[in-house]
Amino acid sequence: MALLAQQAIARSGLTPTYSAAAASTTVLCGDRSFLHVKNTNGSSMTVTITATATVDGQPCSDLIVTVPATTGDKMIGPITNKLFASAADGVSASITYSSTTSVTVASLTI
Template sequence: MAILSAQALPLSGLQPTYANAAGGGDQAPIGEKLVLHVRNGDATAKTVTVATPGTVGDLAVADAVQVIPAAGNALIPLKSVFRDPATGRAGITYSAVTSVTVAVLQLP
């Protein structure tokens, strides 16, 4: 499992650095202006799941699931609802990691 770092997006723009998605999943910081950018360079769709460890009453909150189409990408907000109490970060898993790259971006 890799720990991803946020890249600040200045007003002048940014060419982000992407990391390969880790087979065992990744951890990312959470915050109101943080987003996870997932790029799928493969010929098949991939599913990205961001764990939601919280509950409402005694009911579990559903995880955030995003299907990334072949050769597609998605932006997933990393809000505080995804905070794992043990790590303080969001836990992210992938259905497969072939040709999947990720970056955490901090919006201005």
């Protein structure tokens, strides 16, 4: 899984760089970390962020977001450590996409 480079939104503005979505990626977690997904495909698709947290020994549900077809545009987050940080490194979240055709993504932080 490739780690998406996190881009910082500044007061002066940010023109984000988008990457083609891969079947699975990782992003850095944080209280100010977000994922921006754009879908220009003719079909809707889903983004799944794997939850790693538990409450009273019960696993939390993954975050599943549907991105509409054609002009779909979703900001997802915050992607917090508390809910999504990988047990392996404690700082990244695992993300999968139901489709990658005509889907671009950017990892952002404020």
